[in-house]
Amino acid sequence: xxxxxxxxxxxxxxxxxxxxxxxxxxxxxxxxxIEEPLxxxxxxxxxxxxxxxxxxxxxxxxxxxxxxxxxxxxxMNKNKKYISKTYSDNFRFDxxxxxxx
Numbered sequence: 001x002x003x004x005x006x007x008x009x010x011x012x013x014x015x016x017x018x019x020x021x022x023x024x025x026x027x028x029x030x031x032x033x034i035e036e037p038l039x040x041x042x043x044x045x046x047x048x049x050x051x052x053x054x055x056x057x058x059x060x061x062x063x064x065x066x067x068x069x070x071x072x073x074x075x076m077n078k079n080k081k082y083i084s085k086t087y088s089d090n091f092r093f094d095x096x097x098x099x100x101x
Contacts, residue, residue, distance in 0.1 A: 001048070003027045005061045006075035023061045025053040025072075 003025055010020050027048040034043055055061040058074075065072040089095070 001027065001030070001070055003065060003070050003072045004075050005058070005065070005072050007058075007077060009077055022054040022056060023058050025055060025061045025064065027051055 005023060005025050007023050008020055010017055029044075029046070029049045031044060031046045034045065035041070036043055053061075053064070055064070062072070062074075064070075
């Protein structure tokens, strides 16, 4: 049983940083999906792949994995600087580049 611990990045549909503050503890998929023969639905025998735990900080997530003897992989994302830009910033008097049409 192996899990990964990561901090989710924002999606391209978000302009803010919502749902990116917590650390996610998620199990890797170990068994293949099965197709139910009668209806054709897709399922899995492994229910751990449905579990997603949220932690406020990285230390709590690592401590949880160690307490439950779960091997884990830490996935670190590159920290990108968040630049807040609004429409009114286009017309600021002190902007660094020239505004032209």
